[in-house]
Amino acid sequence: MAAWLAPAYDWLKAAHIIFVIFWMAGLFIFPRYLIHHQDALSRPDEAARWVEREARLRRIILTPALIAVWLFGLLLAAGGQWWASGWLHAKMALVFGLSGFHGWAVGYARKLSEGRATLPDRRLRMLNELPALGVVLIVWLVVLKPF
Numbered sequence: 001m002a003a004w005l006a007p008a009y010d011w012l013k014a015a016h017i018i019f020v021i022f023w024m025a026g027l028f029i030f031p032r033y034l035i036h037h038q039d040a041l042s043r044p045d046e047a048a049r050w051v052e053r054e055a056r057l058r059r060i061i062l063t064p065a066l067i068a069v070w071l072f073g074l075l076l077a078a079g080g081q082w083w084a085s086g087w088l089h090a091k092m093a094l095v096f097g098l099s100g101f102h103g104w105a106v107g108y109a110r111k112l113s114e115g116r117a118t119l120p121d122r123r124l125r126m127l128n129e130l131p132a133l134g135v136v137l138i139v140w141l142v143v144l145k146p147f
Contacts, residue, residue, distance in 0.1 A: 005079030016072035023065035
């Protein structure tokens with residue numbers, strides 16, 4: 001472990017886990033918001049309420065948690081000196097994927113706020129499951145460190 005991070009390592013790990021929970025909670029609910037928003041497009045008053053709900057979720061939970069996850073995660077990786085570990089590379093690829101999903105969901109929310117639904121309901125509902133798959137794989141990698 002890097003000597004300069006050793007005294008704070010447990011605190012960093014706790015903060016990382018807390019913000020991962022916040023981010024995942026947001027990523028689990030945000031796609032559901034998009035499904036409800038898309039269903040409400042024919043009702044402008046209700047659709048407008050979904051725009052506000054989505055904005056609050058992004059502003060209060062999703063974006064701050066994403067930033068904190070990356071910050072604390074990079075500090076942990078530096079402190080643990082795991083840069084050469086295969087499991088960390090795989091985890092980082094999955095976190096990049098979840099970050100990309102986060103960005104896609106924000107972009108789709110913007111489309112919906114303009115009244116443009118470009119995905120069939122079934123596909124949107126299937127995309128809702130991606131964060132769960134990502135978190136299962138990440139936890140497996142972190143706990144078991146298989147390579």
